[in-house]
Amino acid sequence: MKTWRAHHWFDIASAIPLVAILSFSLFVVWHFLTEPSYSLGFSIFRTDASSSLLGSADQPLKIDQVTSAFQEDKCCRCALDEEKREKSRRVSPLLHGFSDTELLKRAIEMETATSIRYFAKLDCIHSDIAETKNRKNAGSRVPCPDSCGRESTTARVKIAFIFMITTSLPFEALWNKYFQGKGGRYNIYVHADPFNATLFADRSSVFFGRLIPSAKADRGSPSLVMASQRLLANAMLDDPLNQYFALLSGSCIPIRSFDYGYQKITSSKKSFLEMIIFEPVMEERYRGREGGAVTMLPEIPFDKFRKGAHWFVFIRRHALMMLKDQYENKYWAKFDRPCIVHFCGTDEHYYHTLFNILEPEGVTGKTVTHVVWPSWPTEHPIMYQSWDIKKELIEDMRNKDDGHYLFARKFHEDTAESLLALADLILQ
Numbered sequence: 001m002k003t004w005r006a007h008h009w010f011d012i013a014s015a016i017p018l019v020a021i022l023s024f025s026l027f028v029v030w031h032f033l034t035e036p037s038y039s040l041g042f043s044i045f046r047t048d049a050s051s052s053l054l055g056s057a058d059q060p061l062k063i064d065q066v067t068s069a070f071q072e073d074k075c076c077r078c079a080l081d082e083e084k085r086e087k088s089r090r091v092s093p094l095l096h097g098f099s100d101t102e103l104l105k106r107a108i109e110m111e112t113a114t115s116i117r118y119f120a121k122l123d124c125i126h127s128d129i130a131e132t133k134n135r136k137n138a139g140s141r142v143p144c145p146d147s148c149g150r151e152s153t154t155a156r157v158k159i160a161f162i163f164m165i166t167t168s169l170p171f172e173a174l175w176n177k178y179f180q181g182k183g184g185r186y187n188i189y190v191h192a193d194p195f196n197a198t199l200f201a202d203r204s205s206v207f208f209g210r211l212i213p214s215a216k217a218d219r220g221s222p223s224l225v226m227a228s229q230r231l232l233a234n235a236m237l238d239d240p241l242n243q244y245f246a247l248l249s250g251s252c253i254p255i256r257s258f259d260y261g262y263q264k265i266t267s268s269k270k271s272f273l274e275m276i277i278f279e280p281v282m283e284e285r286y287r288g289r290e291g292g293a294v295t296m297l298p299e300i301p302f303d304k305f306r307k308g309a310h311w312f313v314f315i316r317r318h319a320l321m322m323l324k325d326q327y328e329n330k331y332w333a334k335f336d337r338p339c340i341v342h343f344c345g346t347d348e349h350y351y352h353t354l355f356n357i358l359e360p361e362g363v364t365g366k367t368v369t370h371v372v373w374p375s376w377p378t379e380h381p382i383m384y385q386s387w388d389i390k391k392e393l394i395e396d397m398r399n400k401d402d403g404h405y406l407f408a409r410k411f412h413e414d415t416a417e418s419l420l421a422l423a424d425l426i427l428q
């Protein structure tokens with residue numbers, strides 16, 4: 001069709017079906033923008049777009065390949081209106097007054113609109129290329145003005161580092177070193193409970209202005225999962241280049257350089273999520289919510305129930321899958337119930353069980369955040385104190401499993417200074 005269009009560009013008779021096709025496309029775009037649909041057909045559409053949007057460290061994406069609401073492509077008139085709409089939908093700056101439901105809805109809607117725009121834009125670009133070729137052959141000037149934003153600008157995919165913290169971020173100085181000079185390849189978002197707007201007052205810190213609206217997040221409860229969903233939704237809305245989402249806590253530290261982690265994460269097409277099939281606590285946790293085991297059925301039989309650390313790295317498509325589950329309240333409804341046993345650990349089961357059901361082959365089964373559990377039964381992993389911080393400790397973690405781990409926990413806030421003294425080793 002493109003060749004046909006190019007050869008008959010100035011032919012008025014041929015333009016009539018073209019106008020009809022364009023009007024129809026515009027109508028389709030308008031329809032989806034005004035009435036977002038989460039139908040099955042649409043999910044398939046989205047999946048295709050998402051996989052072609054996945055770039056890697058070796059192959060930076062052209063900015064045209066990833067939709068950016070901040071760039072107006074004047075060559076593509078048919079994409080312009082849509083772009084304006086998307087901009088007005090975007091939640092930025094980070095502090096807004098949306099409820100969780102509104103936030104999830106917006107993130108899902110924008111993702112949907114973005115995939116449509118991606119195809120509309122590709123279409124425009126192709127027709128422009130055909131047109132340009134045609135005119136070049138005819139000896140006339142290339143029609144695109146320089147200012148149209150179609151220069152060979154390249155953009156790298158970004159990792160959204162999403163931090164869930166309580167009263168402070170004790171390793172802020174170490175993280176600042178970690179991110180130094182790495183601009184354009186990451187974004188930071190922080191959820192703080194209790195919320196404290198003056199937490200990151202230092203303008204020179206990479207954390208300045210990166211707090212998102214936060215709410216109560218209690219250990220092991222559904223509200224903790226809600227906090228990570230809130231981080232995911234905000235990060236998705238904020239920047240379409242955020243293609244990976246790494247969840248960290250205030251007691252996490254990096255044990256590898258940014259470049260090492262960036263390479264490992266962005267070359268993966270899978271999410272890093274730990275998958276434990278069985279542990280003695282699982283039966284209790286499976287039946288531990290109000291209503292008992294029967295409320296899990298039929299969607300979640302016991303043999304589908306999984307466990308793992310909360311600390312994930314998700315690809316964008318998986319982050320969207322979770323936001324949708326929460327918005328539609330399907331599997332989430334099973335977990336979002338009061339706990340009637342000693343401890344339910346919702347954050348240790350929800351993601352893991354969901355992915356075990358929806359796309360088990362899409363996750364690595366292993367977290368990139370190193371942790372050590374004591375040999376006695378406990379709900380808390382080992383917390384390193386200042387006297388534990390030695391070169392050898394960090395080296396052991398770095399060498400484990402062929403250098404698999406990028407981050408480590410849990411470190412007491414008193415270790416901040418000793419860790420900073422080891423920054424050269426940690427970030428080498």
Ligand SMILES: *[C@@H]1O[C@H](CO)[C@@H](O)[C@H](O)[C@H]1NC(C)=O
Binds near residue numbers: 198200
């Ligand atoms: C908020 O953060 C600031 C800066 O870290 C700290 O000095 C202050 O005590 C915090 N306020 C509360 C209520 O925790």
